[in-house]
Amino acid sequence: MSTTQHAPIIDVTGITKSFDEKVVVHEIAMQVLPGEIYGFLGPNGSGKTTFLRMLCGLLRPDRGSGTCLGFDILTQALEIKRRVGYMTQRFSYYEDLSLRENLDFVARMYGLAQRRQAVDASLERLGLAGRQKQLAGELSGGWKQRLALAACLLHQPSLLLLDEPTAGVDPSARREFWEEIHGLAADGLTVMITTHYMDEAERCHRLAYIAYGRLMAQGTVQEVIDGAGLVTYQIAGGSQPATSAKLRSSPAIAQAVAFGNSLHVSGHDRAAMEAAFRELLTPEQTWTPQPSELEDVFISLMKQAEDNFR
């Protein structure tokens, strides 16, 4: 799969983790290349956070092996931590410390030389200098996210693990955030990011989709879409809820999802689907083929996972 001559930043196989007999991550293998922005998608509770925690030494895998930044994930957690910036899903800096105090604390935790300069530079770069005396708990979601990003970049990591960094952040702040991420990746930083947003998934160089702890698909956006082998039609006219209920009852139809005034209907067999349309749709309803989108593919993957692993 690798197209560059560089060794992968993340190279793991067979990673498995259970909590109380419940398998949360099942046999995941993954390679992430230097400078890549790697998107990690999947429904809530699919094991994304657990996987990230295993990569940065916060959890120990039950089975599996591999390296992160060339260090063994089972035995060299400290070496990995030194070089990884991990941004947790929930804001996890001290709300009763000011911005500067938080950054200073992180700098001391990593034993940074020239601490003051490092903190100053970080505040400056993220445009937080004017707010450095403010308590972190008083910040809005967008500013908290900026602080968290600044803090996990402070020790100049080679790999950034971001767990739903843009949840609850407004669109313009999200856009700025992604600009920043792309800038960092251009400078050679590797980024692994989990998200629920399709537009963000499409901004990644490559992505992986997991459900019920299993890796369902991975590759570039196009590879993931093509790999799913999904056929999608747009259906216009008629009553949406009634139509989608009717269509879902047909075995040829995998899913029918409302998109504005039309329905997106997907399946795997073009001929069978068209036969079903002729049989089930009223004359005033039209169907036109259209390229499958990432969201169609993810919904289909999730259904597949539900059927197989639940």
Place this chain on the structure above:
Amino acid sequence: MSSVFSISRFAAIASKEFIQMRRDRLTFAMVLGIPLMQLVLFGFAINSDPRHLPTAVLIQDHSPLSRSLTQAMVNSDYFDFTAVLQSEAAATRAIERGDVQFVLQIPPGFARDVLRGDRPQLLVLADATDPAATSQALGSLRQLLNRVLERELTGPNAWLRTGPPAAELVVHAAYNPEGISQYNIVPGLMGVVLTMTMVLITALAITRESERGTMENLLATLVRPLEVTLGKIVPYILMGYVQAGLILLAARYLFEVPMFGSLTLLLAVMFVFIVANLAIGITFSTIARNQLQAMQMGFFFFLPSILLSGFMFPFRGMPIWAQHLGQVLPLTHFLRIVRGILLKGNTLTTIAPEILPMGAFAVVALAIGLTRFRQTLD
């Protein structure tokens, strides 16, 4: 940079705790408020001069002198006559059951014997389980008896006022375990307050990090267990000294507790005691899943400490099993130390046997806390 312990990371955590301590007004108020509140409650609410104590009378001599005496007792406010008894057996029973604090027995022929100059005995049976409650009343009774005799013995009997008192007051103090003075309470409070706040505060300091999610971030850095543990303990040691200082000042100037021994020695030994309590707090925090559980565990430790240490009940009065349990608790030993130093002027050699068990407790608790502290979120 050592991978097991880094001074700078430890210092970072300690100074972070200081900043958070300063910002967390409620906890800060608690730390200063608890000693003051307890001092007021225990120091003042435990009235060292209680009045209107229930008293029974066993009057076997119905004379004007007897009536005059009992009337004077009622007028003194110390005694409330609640029962009139007919026999000495009934008197013993009343004291046993705790119905009355005192039984006054005026023996047959008391007035006659006074006038004859036989100097008869006036008997008082006192429930002295709480000597603080009885001593003032008994003192006043002694004066009161003299005054009554002075007033009654006039005219031809005036000669009885010279020489030794015409009647002798004999007090039989029942159940007096070890003659505790009220000075016991205030120094003891220092140990109680330190136990309460030190255990709770560290137990909360670590569980708060897990609850707010900041622990995940902390663990993602290079931090090691010893750095977190010590970084959390050191700021609160200073806090403990602030509390102790507050109580010592109050003891000296508000309650006028005598201080015979060396304060330096006391402050030095206190270090072991504070660390022992902080260590148990750390251990609790590694077991508790949230702050509420940590709080409950804190009380779980606090209650036996207060009940079995000799603060609430005389230690020698407890059953043997309870004494064994009490010996484990740091507060038991600290109470003996602080009372010994302040009230008896004990020196290091006398209190050394009490330091050892506290130190052992601290080491064991710290070791458990450190081994339980998880470097991962597993």
